Structure formats: C-alpha cells, structure tokens
Amino acid sequence: MQRFLLPIFAFIFIGGAFAQDAAAFPLTDEWLGKIEKLAPDTTTVHMERKKNILIFSLFTGFEHWTIPHTEAVIKCIAEKSKGFTVTTSTDIAQFEKDHLKNYDAIVLNNNCSIGDKRNLFWDVLKTDTSLTDAQRWSRAHQLETNLLQYVKNGGGLMVLHGGIVMQNNSEKFGEMLGGSFDYHPKQQKIKVKLAAADHPLVQAFQGKEFEHIDEPYFFNNAYFDYNFRPLLYMDADKLVGKKEEVKDTVKYISWIKRYGQGRVFYCSPSHNAQSMENPQMLQFLLDGLQYVTGDLECDDSPIGK
Numbered sequence: 001m002q003r004f005l006l007p008i009f010a011f012i013f014i015g016g017a018f019a020q021d022a023a024a025f026p027l028t029d030e031w032l033g034k035i036e037k038l039a040p041d042t043t044t045v046h047m048e049r050k051k052n053i054l055i056f057s058l059f060t061g062f063e064h065w066t067i068p069h070t071e072a073v074i075k076c077i078a079e080k081s082k083g084f085t086v087t088t089s090t091d092i093a094q095f096e097k098d099h100l101k102n103y104d105a106i107v108l109n110n111n112c113s114i115g116d117k118r119n120l121f122w123d124v125l126k127t128d129t130s131l132t133d134a135q136r137w138s139r140a141h142q143l144e145t146n147l148l149q150y151v152k153n154g155g156g157l158m159v160l161h162g163g164i165v166m167q168n169n170s171e172k173f174g175e176m177l178g179g180s181f182d183y184h185p186k187q188q189k190i191k192v193k194l195a196a197a198d199h200p201l202v203q204a205f206q207g208k209e210f211e212h213i214d215e216p217y218f219f220n221n222a223y224f225d226y227n228f229r230p231l232l233y234m235d236a237d238k239l240v241g242k243k244e245e246v247k248d249t250v251k252y253i254s255w256i257k258r259y260g261q262g263r264v265f266y267c268s269p270s271h272n273a274q275s276m277e278n279p280q281m282l283q284f285l286l287d288g289l290q291y292v293t294g295d296l297e298c299d300d301s302p303i304g305k
Contacts, residue, residue, distance in 0.1 A: 019037040022065040024139040025104070025273060029071060036076055038279040040286050042202075044084040044296060051084050051104040051293040053156075057116045058090035060123035061114035064162050069273035070109050074160075077286045084289065092124050095143040097150075105156030106147070108163030118168035119144075148172055150261030156292030160268045164219075176259045177266060179223025185241030192269065195230035200298040201256060201291060202231050204283035212275045217253060217268040218242075218252075222304070228257035232269070256291060256300045263292045263300065 057071050064070075071088055093099065100106075113120040119209070121140035125131060143168055151157050157176070165181045167173035174180040187219035189211055197207040206212040216239050232254035236246045253268035269275055276282065290296035 027068050032072055033074055038259045039077045039080045040283045043288050043290055044287050045081045047295050052085050053086055053105045054103045055088045055107040055109055057109040060111045060120050061112035064110040066273045067110045073276045074107055077282050095146050097146050100150045107158045108162050110162040111180045112162045120166045154261040157264045158288055158292050161259050174222040178228040178255055178257050179219035180221040181219040182218045187215050188244035190214050190216055190234050192232050195233055201287050204280045208247040214269055215271045226304055228255035229300045258300055265292050
C-alpha cells in the first residue's frame with residue numbers, strides 16, 4: 001500500500017474502513033519537516049533565559065500510536081522557538097527529586113497505566129523482583145509525591161491527551177490535574193470551541209472554533225470541582241456513542257490551573273498526529289509551554305462550581 005501524508009484532520013482509508021495507527025502513518029523526516037515549517041518561529045512572550053523541559057513518554061497500558069509523533073512535535077516547537085532545551089525519557093527515575101530539580105517543566109505524553117491500579121509507577125516497579133509488594137508501593141508513592149511536590153513548589157506540568165491516565169486512581173494526582181479520565185466514545189469529528197475567545201492562551205485560534213477527528217474524552221472526580229480555567233470545550237449533545245446522556249452538555253477538554261506555586265496545562269486534543277498539522281494547534285501548545293514555565297501571564301483563576 002502506498003504511504004502518503006494526509007490533509008489536516010483526515011483519517012486513513014484502508015480496506016473499506018477507517019483505520020489509524022503508526023504503521024499507516026509513520027513518523028518520517030518528511031512529516032517532521034512539514035511540522036517544522038508550520039511551527040512558530042519564536043515564542044509569544046520574550047524569555048529571559050531558556051527553560052529546561054522533560055518530555056516523559058512511557059506508557060504501560062494502552063499504546064497511543066501517536067506517542068512518538070507527539071514527542072517529536074513538542075520537541076520541534078520547543079527548540080525551533082529557541083526558548084527551550086529538551087530532554088526526552090521513558091525512565092521513571094526522572095521523578096527522583098535530584099532529577100526533577102533540573103527541569104522547569106514536565107510534559108506527560110500519553111502515559112496510560114494499566115489494570116485496576118492505574119498507577120504507572122507501580123506498573124514498572126512490580127517487575128522488580130528484588131522488591132516486596134510493600135516496598136514497591138512505598139516507592140511508587142514516593143515518586144508520585146515527588147511529582148506533586150515538584151509542581152506545588154513551582155514546577156510546570158503540561159499533560160497531553162492520555163497523560164491524565166498516568167495515576168488515574170490517585171485522588172491527589174487528579175486534584176493536581178483538575179480531573180481524572182472517565183471514558184471516551186469512539187473517534188469522531190469533534191467541533192472544538194473556545195471557552196473565552198479573548199483569553200491569551202487561545203489567541204492562536206483567532207477567535208474561531210475548529211474541527212478535528214479525535215477521541216472525545218470525558219472526565220470525573222476532581223473535574224466536577226471546576227477548579228481550573230477552561231480553554232477549549234465540546235458540546236456533548238453532538239457526540240455519538242456516549243455511555244449515558246449528560247445534563248451538562250458543555251464538556252471542557254483543555255484547561256489551565258494553579259497547583260500550589262506551580263502551573264498545570266491540560267490538553268485532551270489530540271489522539272491523532274494529523275491534528276498537529278494545524279499551525280494554530282502548534283501555536284496553542286507552544287503558548288501552553290510558556291504558561292507552565294511561568295513566562296506567559298494570564299487569568300488562571302478557577303471558574304468553580
């Protein structure tokens with residue numbers, strides 16, 4: 001089958017059905033070159049110094065095929081803007097205090113955990129035969145605590161799509177992020193709307209909504225405290241495949257919030273690499289990086305219940 005790049009927001013049509021995976025849409029130099037041309041040349045806000053960011057791309061549960069694409073895109077926009085130095089890793093040792101102190105922000109890239117525990121640190125540590133279960137749980141708890149404290153003390157945290165599932169059963173992790181993952185219906189065309197068109201963090205979209213193909217994420221737990229400032233939302237009544245009807249049809253899919261002295265940016269879009277071919281999305285993500293590293297000042301007060 002001939003491989004080729006697709007228009008923005010398109011699916012790949014294979015054998016009479018829609019399909020989407022890394023084999024059908026490989027991460028190529030050609031595609032990365034296209035992204036680099038579309039990416040912003042400079043940061044929106046002047047930076048006094050380069051910021052150090054870690055892109056963490058380990059998963060133990062569902063493998064999003066776009067993980068390498070997302071890592072490459074964030075690395076591209078960060079380095080092209082000349083505002084950031086980038087480290088990439090899949091090693092949970094990065095969440096040791098001595099490592100975390102080297103970074104101004106952490107980017108969690110689709111870090112889905114597995115099973116009932118929904119704890120990525122446990123998933124990794126349970127394979128260490130030199131530890132008892134009690135020691136594994138203690139270590140997993142310590143690594144999560146390190147991350148929570150890192151953000152609370154002023155570190156930045158950008159969480160992309162399935163990254164919210166990393167510690168999905170942890171109440172404290174969900175509180176920091178602004179919610180936990182509940183479920184998603186099948187992939188479909190989603191009309192993404194701006195929560196406040198004049199907010200600095202959505203200036204990339206020039207006041208206009210947009211459409212793309214994605215998994216429409218629904219959230220629970222801390223999400224319903226609305227302890228965040230929403231950026232993007234979707235109308236749930238327009239979606240098909242919901243497990244139940246919802247009274248509140250406005251469902252936020254991207255937001256920012258404070259956690260102690262730190263800043264958190266969550267973006268559910270996107271499950272598919274093609275969405276990154278939208279230069280407005282690239283600008284949005286770059287502005288998100290500037291927000292979590294403390295350079296882009298904006299209203300991040302929670303809307304509350």
